[in-house]
Amino acid sequence: MATLSITDRAPDATGFASFLGLLGRLLMAAIFLISGIGKVTAPAATMGYIASAGLPLPEIAFLIAILVEIVGGIALVIGYRTRFVAAVLGLFCLATAFTFHAQFSDQNQFIHFFKNVTMAGGFLQIVAFGAGRYSLDARRG
Template sequence: MFTQLQNPLSLIARLLMAALFLPAGIAKLTGFEGTVGYITSVGLPAPTLAALAALVLEIVGGAALIVGLGTRFAALALALFTLVASFIFHAYWSVPADQVFVTQLLFFKNIAVAGGLMALAAFGAGTWSLDARRGS
């Protein structure tokens, strides 16, 4: 039964992952100054460059997941990005007690998303993808 579901489930997984990253990248693009300000607030160097890199990765990576082109690379890049961002922006161990619950929830949500992305990187996009059409 699960063999018959591999392709639709792979497509759904790619679309659901893209639903997180593509809108986030577009929001960074349309609210670029706010994104740079947020990155500045956590003390990262080169916040403008970091914001630009994040929005490009989220938009290009999200689009790649949707169409299934370069899926393994896109998923791995997004997983690494998500893990790094989790430790920087959702450091629940260093926030005031009244913020721990939500921050911890966001941290572990991101850890789970990274796990799903790593599964896509490991198993690929499935046959309903441009990767499959190209023979990748």
């Protein structure tokens, strides 16, 4: 029985399926790129929000968040080490869901919690099936 590893590639897909894979990566990356750039433009507000959640070392958490969101978003767009990046972004989604959005009595936080959980599910799909034909991963073989 064959096992799937994080470096396995999915079989070649049709042109339309490959386009959908690219579009899916672009849509998944958009929120991270926008959020990361927003953090860069408002560092004090972001670090204050991180501190208000009770996390230690908000400056380091701020830098980690920017690194994950911007570098991860770019890597996802271009399809570079996509399975690994998707795994990191999925874990980031779960961590932020439980850290910042677990106040279920607040409907807005409830929605954000499940948005993050849903995005983590989308990232699991990318981990499972890879970046597709239109990616640097496909060019690397």
